[in-house]
Amino acid sequence: MLDMIPAWRIALAVCLTIPANAVHATDRCDDLLDRESPAFAKQTPKEFDLTPGQGWRLLATEGCKAQAAVAIQRFLSEGDRPYHVYFHGAQMDATVGNYPAALEKLQRARRPEMAADSPFKWNDYVDAVAAFLRRDLDSLRRCRQEIAQRADVPGNAANLKVVDQLIDHFGKPYGEIFR
Structure with missing residues (x-):
């Protein structure tokens, strides 16, 4: 037509x-x-x-x-x-x-010098954002759990709030969540 x-x-x-x-x-x-x-x-x-x-x-x-x-x-x-x-x-x-460009930049945003048992969970935060963009809810929840275990460390509590927003709005465009 x-x-x-x-x-x-x-x-x-x-x-x-x-x-x-x-x-x-x-x-x-x-x-x-x-x-x-x-x-x-x-x-x-x-x-x-x-x-x-x-x-x-x-x-x-x-x-x-x-x-x-x-x-x-x-x-x-x-x-x-x-x-x-x-x-x-x-x-x-x-x-x-x-999202493809974002995921590429997130790889460079990771801090490989940070040990997995570091109290500040920066890499878990970066991985949580990547999991959201990839639509991988299981990975997003795993990252949240890691961050939540150390919510007492400066920076982790604020990042945990962002990750909770990602989970609460899972499936929606990233740009609609954080305007």
């Missing part, structure tokens, strides 16, 4: 269903990324990744999640970067639905 409708009519119908503010938002976000990219290139990993109002966070707080993911990818391509930049890159990729 669709093969009987001229392509230009389908294109017009699609264009008319896209809200005008969505197009303007994308333009605004692309402009912001272009304008801020030179500054991003000069920032330290701490400034780019962990400082509110700077780096990718500047874009994300403006609602420019896809552009934040692009900015992180560019920053990562500039050289050796710490694990936390990869983790936040994975979060932004997952937020915009790019």
Whole structure:
């Protein structure tokens, strides 16, 4: 049936269903990324990744999640970067639905120097996010159990809350859980 409708009519119908503010938002976000990219290139990993109002966070707080993911990818391509930049890159990729890229970054976000019996359960947290993206509820629950056993350690309690959110919203898109 669709093969009987001229392509230009389908294109017009699609264009008319896209809200005008969505197009303007994308333009605004692309402009912001272009304008801020030179500054991003000069920032330290701490400034780019962990400082509110700077780096990718500047874009994300403006609602420019896809552009934040692009900015992180560019920053990562500039050289050796710490694990936390990869983790936040994975979060932004997952937020915009790019699970393959997120899973790849999560591999680099793991800290192999941390022993499995380390009190801080960073690798279990990273693995929990990966399990959610792979739709592997059993692995997600196993990771949660590991983190919960050491919820008394700083950082683990906050990460446990995130993992609980992943379990509570299992099967939903990552980007719908953390807006």
